[in-house]
Amino acid sequence: MADIGEWLRDKISRRSLLAGGLAAAGGTAISTSGALGQSQHAGHAGAVVTEAAPASAHLAAHGAMITVGDVDNERNGFDPSAMLTDWETGTVSELPDGRTLRTFEVTAEDKEIEIAPGIMFPAWTYNGRVPGPALRATEGERLKIVFRNYGSHPHSMHFHGIHAARMDGVPGAGLIGPGEEFVYEFDAKPFGCHLYHCHALPLKRHIHKGMYGAFVIDPDPARHPEHETVARSRQLGTPENAGWQEFVMVMNAFDTNFDGENEVYAVNTVAHAYAKQPIRLERERPVRIYLVNVVEFDPINSFHLHGNFFNYFDQGTTLTPTLQTVDLITQCQAERGILEFAFKEHEPGLYMFHPHQSEFTELGWVGMFDVVEAVS
C-alpha cells in the first residue's frame, strides 16, 4: 500500500513522536487541572506540529491511549497491513464435466505469535497465521480443501457454507488428530462473505486460540442476470472488481491470561495495527470490506465508521444491500457481512473506524483510513 521509503519515514517519525508526545502529555497536559482530556489532546497536537506533521497526525488522534512499541511482523510471519488484501485463491484445474476445481492446502500448526507489542500468545493457527488464510472462490466451483494437522491437538475446518454432513468438520466428520490429513470437498455456495473455524472441542478454546479465517464466495455473474454488473464487481479478477478497494477484516480478541476475558482486541490480530499504520484509501475508488467477527467470550462486536455512512450486505448473500446508509453495524460471533462505502465526496484526511464498545476500542481494536487523492 505504501512503498518502503514512505513506510520507514513513517516509522521513524512515529518513534520520535512517541517520546515527544509522552513528554508533552506528561509535562503540560495533565498538570493543567481543567479539561484534562482536551488539553492532553492539544499537547499532543503541539508535539506533532514540530514533527513531520502528515506522518504523525494519525497518532495524535489516539492521545496517550495506545500500546507502546511495535510488533515484530517478521517474527510473526504475517503483516496485518498486507493481510488486508492477501486473498488465498488456491490452485485451479478443470473437472471432466467442465466445471472448475479449486484446491486449497491448509495446515494446522502451533505457533507463538505477538498479538500486541511485547505480548506473546501461544496460538493454534491455520498456515501459521491468525486469522487463517482468507480463502476466496467463485460460486458454483467445486472446492477441495486438503487439511493437514501438524498441531498438538485434534483440529478440523468447519465451513459456514452448504455441504454434506460428512464434510462438516465436527467430531466424526472431518475432525482429525495430530499428523493426520483430511480432504473436505463441496460446491462453493451460497455466494457471500463466510468463515471457517475449528470445530474441535472444547470449542471456546479452539476458536479463541486462533483457529478461524474468512471464506468468501464471489457471485457468478452468469447466474445473476438481473444484477450482473454488481455481481461482476464482486468477482475477484474482473476489471469491474479492480475498480474497488477490497479489504478483509477479521475482528478477533485474545485472552492472554486464560481467565475467560479478553486482554487484547483487534482486527486481523495485532492491536492498534491500523492505528499506528493507517490503511491508505484512494478517494476516487469505492471501498468494500469483508468483515467477520470471531471474538470469543464477548457476546457482540461492532463496526463504526467516522465521518461516513455505508451500505451493509448481511452475510453477503444478496446483491442488494440489506441495510442502507448506516454508520454502525453489530455482529455476534461468526456473524459477518460486506460493507460498501465511498469517500468520493470527502476531503482527504484520516477517518477512524472502531467498534462502538469503547472497551474493545481502548484495548486495541481501533484503526484509521488515510484517504488520499488518487495516486498517479
Next chain:
Amino acid sequence: MTDIARSSVEPVAGAPVARRGRAYLLWIVVPLAVLGLAIAWLVAADPLSGFRNGAPPVEKLTFERTILGTDGIRLLLRAGGSEPMTIAQVQVDDAYWQFTQDPPGAIARSGTVWIHLPFPWVVGEAHAIRVVTNTGATFDHEIPVAVPTPTRDSLSFVSQGLLGAFVGLLPVAIGLMFYPVLRGVGRNGMNFLLALTVGLLAFLLIDAFGDALELAGEAAAIFQGPVMVVLVAAASFLLLMAVGRRQGTPSGLALATFIALGIGLHNLGEGLAIGASFAAGAAGLGTFLVLGFTLHNITEGIGIAAPILKIRPPLWSFAGLTLLAGGPAVIGLWIGSLA
C-alpha cells in the same frame, strides 16, 4: 625460657587437642563440600530438565508504591518468580496506556522498576491498573480513592509534627498529670488502673499482630513477610528484655523508663500507621482515628507513672519520659506519610 619449657611440657596434652581441632574442622568442611558438590552438579548437569514441561515461567509482581501526581501515575513494582520478567503493556481502567519504565528492559528477580503513566486520573474516583507481561500474564492493582500523594513540603512537615504531638506526646503527658492523684489512690484503685492498661496493651498486641501479618502478606514474596513479622517481634522483645534485665529486675524510675521506651516503639508504629493512612488517601478517617489513638494513649501515661509512685523523681524526668514515650509518634508520622 617459658616458651621452651611449655613446648617441651605440653605436647603430650596439646597434640590430641590440635588433632581433635583438625578433625572438627574436617567434619565441618566435608559436609559443606558435599553440599557444594551437590549444588554444582545440580547447576551443571541440570537433572531437572526432564521436569521442564514447556510451562511458562512463574511470574509475580508486587505493587510497592503508588504516587498520584500532577504528571500522572507512578508505580513502583517489584518482580518475583522464577525468571526475570518483562512488562509488555499497561492498562488503566481497561485501556492500553502509554508508559515509560525506569530502568527499561527485563526486571531481574526481586528487582524494582518505576512505571510512569501520563494518565489524567480523577480526584476521588477509583482507578484500576493492569500490567500485562510478555507472556500475557496480568497483575492488577486497585486505587480505591484517587487523591494526590502528599509531597515533602515544610507546611505538611509542621502540621504532621503537630498531629504526632497530639497523638503521642499530649496523651502521655495527660496520663502523667494524674501522678499526684495516683499517689493517693489505694492499692485496689491502682490494680484496677493497671489491669485496664494491661488489657488495652494485650488488645493492641493481638490487633497489631493481625494487621502486621495482613500487611506482610501483601509484600513481595521474597521478603517472607509473615515470618519476618514474627522474627522482628521476637527479636525486639528479646532485645528489650536483655537491656531491661541486664542489672536484675528493674524497678522505680528504671522500670518507668523501660515502659516508656516500649510505649515509644509502639507509638512509632502508630505514627507510621497514621502517616501511611494519610499518604494512602484515607485522611477521611482522620479525626476519629486520631481521637481514638489519643484517648487510648492516656492509659500509657498511667502505666509509666505506676512504678514511680513510691519515689519522688525530679520534674525533668517526667518531661523525659513523655518525650521518650510520645516523641516517636511524631517521627513515625513523618516517615509514614512519606512512604
